Amino acid sequence: MPRRTATLLTSTLLLIALLCAAALITVPYAQMSPGPTVNTLGDHDGEPVLSIKDRPVYPADGHLNMTTVRVTGADYRMNLVEAVSGWLRRDSAVVPYKTLYPERKSAEEVDEENAAEFSASQESAKVAALQQLDEPVSSHVTVDSVTKGGPADTSLSPGDVIQAVDGTRVTKPQRVAELVTEHKPGERVRFTVIPADKAAAAGKKGEKPPARYAKQVTVRTEKAKDDGRALVGIIPGVGHTFPFEIDIKLADVGGPSAGLMFALGIVDKLTKGDLTGGEFVAGTGTIDERSEVGAIGGIQMKTVAARSKGARFFLTPEGNCATAARTTPDGLTLVKVATMDDAMDALKKIRAGDTDKLTECQRD
Incomplete structure (x- = not known):
């Protein structure tokens, strides 16, 4: 065999061996890519994304699209070939595994957390939208989550409304923790609660949690492992009573990043005319009860997804502005918003055609 042919054959076999080895070598990375984008004003899988009862709802011709990011699962282990391929592509991002999954959790636990965040974002979106419309919204302290196997595991449930702790009325979640930690580990704490099912049934009717269903629940505290304080194994949160029913349906989506777009969609459906003036507007961002917009992950993947669907x-x-502006897709204007009011003002300018007055994102 000629030396040149032998060299080429050896090199080819070596390359194949290296590629096979790379396909077997796992690396501590995960991948993000553009995910689906859904118009909050329209339908998804045959159902309206936003359904509102007992209030006039007005048609809207524009788009207010929420955006998503696809990520490799918590149990998925990327190999070296996939990592290199992802690094070379412009429509994906390869990031350290711990960036997406900071703690070693099962896929089931990650899905549960994402679902909880998505549910909380819907609640905040409703609050922000109704505040924008000067609609009354009342709040109450709830059990947000219960630690599995903790002292309250069989006594309290997510969604229970906490009226009082040891007879002291509570109106803020932090007050619950303060009253519990006044106890020594091993002592009992008495909660006055309205069961979650009774509170939920009233909420669907736009009514406050009915006090007549309140009951007393006693929980023995245990010692926290980190600082020795007394705890009962719950995380208190805030629930709301809305003046009418707003239902948000969007399957297979998790996390809090659609809050802003849900809030804007609700406002658009409850007001005459189009907030967008018929334009295709997309976006992202968390929203809180103060109507402040928070940063999210995967911004560059979301702008790619939005533009590919036609967003302007x-x-x-x-x-997220500085990061997003580094790779702005052609034909897409990135509008900076920090609050719900900022977003409403931006839509007003887009609607009026005053796009030169928009506050655009700038690179560092």
Whole structure:
């Protein structure tokens, strides 16, 4: 065999061996890519994304699209070939595994957390939208989550409304923790609660949690492992009573990043005319009860997804602006927003055609 042919054959076999080895070598990375984008004003899988009862709802011709990011699962282990391929592509991002999954959790636990965050974002979106419309919203302290196997595991449930702790009325979640930690580990704490099912049934009717269903629940505290304080194994949160029913349906989506777009969609459906003036607007960002817009992950993947569907404007959280502006897709205007009012003002300018007055994202 000629030396040149032998060298080429050896090199080819070596390359194949290296590629096979690379396909077997796992690396501590995960991948993000553009995910689906859904118009909050329209339908998804045959159902309206936003359904509102007992209030006039007005048609809207524009788009207020929420955006998502696809990520490799918590149990998925990327190999070296996939990592290199992802690094070379412009429509994906390869990041350290711990960036997406900071703690070693099962896929089931990650899905549960994402679902909980998505549910909380819907609640905050409703609050922000109704505040924008000057609609009354009342709040109450709830059990947000219960630690599995903790002292309260069989006594309290997520969604229970906490009226009082040891007879002291509570109106803020932090007050629950303060009253519990006044006890020594091993002592009992008495909660006055309205069961979650009774509170939920009243909420669907736009009514406050009915006090007549309140009951007393006693929980023995245990010692916290980190600092020795007394705890009962719950995380208190805030629930709300809305003046009418708002239902948000969007399957297979998790996390809190659609809050802003849900809030804007609700406002658009409850007001005459189009907030967008018929334009295709997409965006992202968390929303809280103060109507402040928070930064999210995967911003560059979301702008790619939005533009590929036809978006011309993208409402971008202030905290994501510099990163997003580094690789802005052609034809997409990144609009900086820090609050719900900022977003409403931006839509007003888009609607009026005053796009030169928009506050655009700038690179560092």
